[in-house]
Amino acid sequence: MVKDIEFTYLNRITDEILKKKLKSSGAVLIEGPKWCGKSTTCKMHANSVVYLQDPMTRDQEKALAYNAPQIFLDREPPFLIDEWQEAPILWDAIRYEVDSRRAFGQFILTGSATPLEEKQKQEIKHSGIGRITRIRMWTMSLYESGDSSGTISLSSMFNNENIGSTCSKDLRDYAFLLCRGGWPTSIGVDDDIALEQSVNYVEELISTDFIKAGGPVNNEDRIRKLLASYSRNLSTPASKASILRDMRNNGEEKFDDETFSKYYAVLNKLFVFEEIEAWNPNIRSKARIQSAKIRHFTDPSIATAILKAGPNDLIADLKTFGLFFESLCIRDLRIYASLLDGKLYHYRDSNGLEADAVIHLKDGRYALIEVKFGRQEDIDIAAEHLKKLANLIDTSKMPSPSALIIITAKNTAYKRPDGVYVVPLAVLKP
Numbered sequence: 001m002v003k004d005i006e007f008t009y010l011n012r013i014t015d016e017i018l019k020k021k022l023k024s025s026g027a028v029l030i031e032g033p034k035w036c037g038k039s040t041t042c043k044m045h046a047n048s049v050v051y052l053q054d055p056m057t058r059d060q061e062k063a064l065a066y067n068a069p070q071i072f073l074d075r076e077p078p079f080l081i082d083e084w085q086e087a088p089i090l091w092d093a094i095r096y097e098v099d100s101r102r103a104f105g106q107f108i109l110t111g112s113a114t115p116l117e118e119k120q121k122q123e124i125k126h127s128g129i130g131r132i133t134r135i136r137m138w139t140m141s142l143y144e145s146g147d148s149s150g151t152i153s154l155s156s157m158f159n160n161e162n163i164g165s166t167c168s169k170d171l172r173d174y175a176f177l178l179c180r181g182g183w184p185t186s187i188g189v190d191d192d193i194a195l196e197q198s199v200n201y202v203e204e205l206i207s208t209d210f211i212k213a214g215g216p217v218n219n220e221d222r223i224r225k226l227l228a229s230y231s232r233n234l235s236t237p238a239s240k241a242s243i244l245r246d247m248r249n250n251g252e253e254k255f256d257d258e259t260f261s262k263y264y265a266v267l268n269k270l271f272v273f274e275e276i277e278a279w280n281p282n283i284r285s286k287a288r289i290q291s292a293k294i295r296h297f298t299d300p301s302i303a304t305a306i307l308k309a310g311p312n313d314l315i316a317d318l319k320t321f322g323l324f325f326e327s328l329c330i331r332d333l334r335i336y337a338s339l340l341d342g343k344l345y346h347y348r349d350s351n352g353l354e355a356d357a358v359i360h361l362k363d364g365r366y367a368l369i370e371v372k373f374g375r376q377e378d379i380d381i382a383a384e385h386l387k388k389l390a391n392l393i394d395t396s397k398m399p400s401p402s403a404l405i406i407i408t409a410k411n412t413a414y415k416r417p418d419g420v421y422v423v424p425l426a427v428l429k430p
Helices: 013-022 038-043 058-067 069-073 090-101 118-122 154-158 171-180 191-212 220-232 240-249 257-269 301-306 311-316 318-339 376-392
Strands: 027-031 048-051 079-082 107-111 132-136 164-166 342-348 354-361 366-371 403-408 412-415 421-424
Touching (some): 013 038, 013 132, 013 318, 027 038, 027 090, 038 079, 038 107, 058 069, 069 090, 090 107, 090 132, 154 366, 171 191, 171 311, 171 318, 191 220, 191 301, 220 240, 220 257, 220 301, 240 257, 318 342, 354 376, 366 376, 376 403
Parallel strands (some): 027 107, 027 132, 048 079, 079 107, 403 421
Antiparallel strands (some): 164 412, 342 354, 412 421
16 A cells, blocks of 8 residues: 655745746746746746646647637636646647736746747747746755754854854765655655655656657667766866766767767756856956856756765775765755845856855855865865955956855854855855
């Protein structure tokens, strides 16, 4: 007998962002990877719902959307249209309806893929700017899943407050949390079941979603090799050429540049990748700022799933674990920054100076962040690098950083005498 799973909704950071956007926009589109919880969250804010991938109703609803879009849209607002890209013609119909109604909070759309096929693109005539606001949603951060105590906030560090907290998590806990990922179905279940969720996501992506999104059929092995090569370059500025070269070194000698680009585009369309752009500040230095993106998945558990690596494998390979832990931190920082109306970047220059993350807020304030496991020697070096980078900022053209932060896997959060914050990931919140 199969045991029923009791459903308890866990609040998401997207909840607060969506509430705000519905008060200032006629329609809100929430995009993100499949299984990250978009539909569940949006349903909490909707008064009527249509699921365009529901096999019981999709044909009828899609026929209505194409033949009588105004009738389709005439439901109690906010009206949630789940996986709107299944009927791209709705985009312009919603845009027109928002103009006609002249009211906020009319529609919520979700999408796990962006229209890529030429036929789909031709059904969209307008951008939706000014009518449809976009929100990005990711898998769950440690704070959302209840694995971070949330005793230290990013906001407090931006405000230069003193901090102090302890954390019981150790490397084995982080190894498990990394492999488990932030998939909502992995929260609150037995550990062995939780670890299967990222594997299930990857298998569904390879066997079904990739083809549905326009990818070539019968090429599952190639997709696996591309994802594996990407995983081996996680948290690095590896070029696409380097990833392709790694594939060719692992049995894909005939995989040409054009085919690689097509595969990459489809995976990007499905929100599998989440790459960080370079930050370009005004600095008093002749060093060349590197513009390469840093490679990350939307959730680091994709990497462990495709490489068949479990928590014990990470503990046995601390170099790889360090890169994957950085990606875990980046996932959470990205989510927390979204609530603060900020964007996430990275910094690297030709002198070897770097910041793993830069959170730049809309009001102009910014924080420079490094990620370290927690050896005191590494923390000291990271602090010196952050201070050196801060001193290079041309303050006649932009403000000094509001905070210098080192995210660690240690047990104590504190502010050093030099002003640098040292914060375990599992005490952090927005």
